């Protein structure tokens with residue numbers, strides 16, 4: 001199987017695993033018509049291909065009604081019966097054998113609660129059963145290649161609904177919780193908050209503090225850069241570039257604030 005297709009199939013199966021609870025070994029429900037088709041593929045190991053197609057371990061199964069249908073085909077189909085016998089027999093509780101299609105419909109039911117992967121050829125049956133969400137289907141295409149169908153509309157709809165459900169649940173969990181309430185210690189600082197409010201106008205205080213702190217920080221940075229500057233011209237250039245922008249502004253601010261010595265910073269921007 002080509003890499004691209006293998007990847008696509010893996011993604012498709014991941015959907016069934018993630019949303020519908022599928023687990024390996026995947027239970028492959030074999031239709032009688034599927035086995036007839038599989039018997040025609042002489043040069044491929046059909047049994048192995050089942051696992052390759054769903055990209056995982058498989059447990060092929062066949063119902064009493066489906067194997068009955070193969071017996072009724074007569075001697076020519078004995079080799080297909082033999083193929084079917086490799087699969088595990090799945091009880092369908094049809095005392096009298098019913099048409100294979102009807103049997104498989106009963107097995108899948110409304111919701112495919114036993115999480116079967118259906119392997120059938122009958123297109124009307126596939127269409128009919130695609131109303132059940134979470135039913136992977138594989139069949140042989142016209143060229144005899146075993147293909148896994150893309151997820152049905154019902155499947156996609158159920159997946160979206162499940163995701164939507166999870167989202168709403170998440171939103172509900174957050175109801176009534178204030179932003180920041182999940183921060184460590186957030187339940188204590190009511191006192192701290194009150195204290196803050198009691199202090200002087202935070203705007204005026206903050207502004208000065210920021211300018212001073214930034215000034216100090218910049219000064220330290222400048223000193224470090226001047227030290228490095230001796231090593232080469234490139235650094236000097238970079239620094240000069242900055243000096244004309246942010247550094248110059250900072251210096252002007254420091255001067256305006258009543259002057260912390262400019263020292264190295266000034267030296268730096270004037271050199272060269």
Ligand SMILES: [Zn+2]
Pocket residue numbers: 063064065066092093094097098103104
């Ligand atoms: Zn049956």
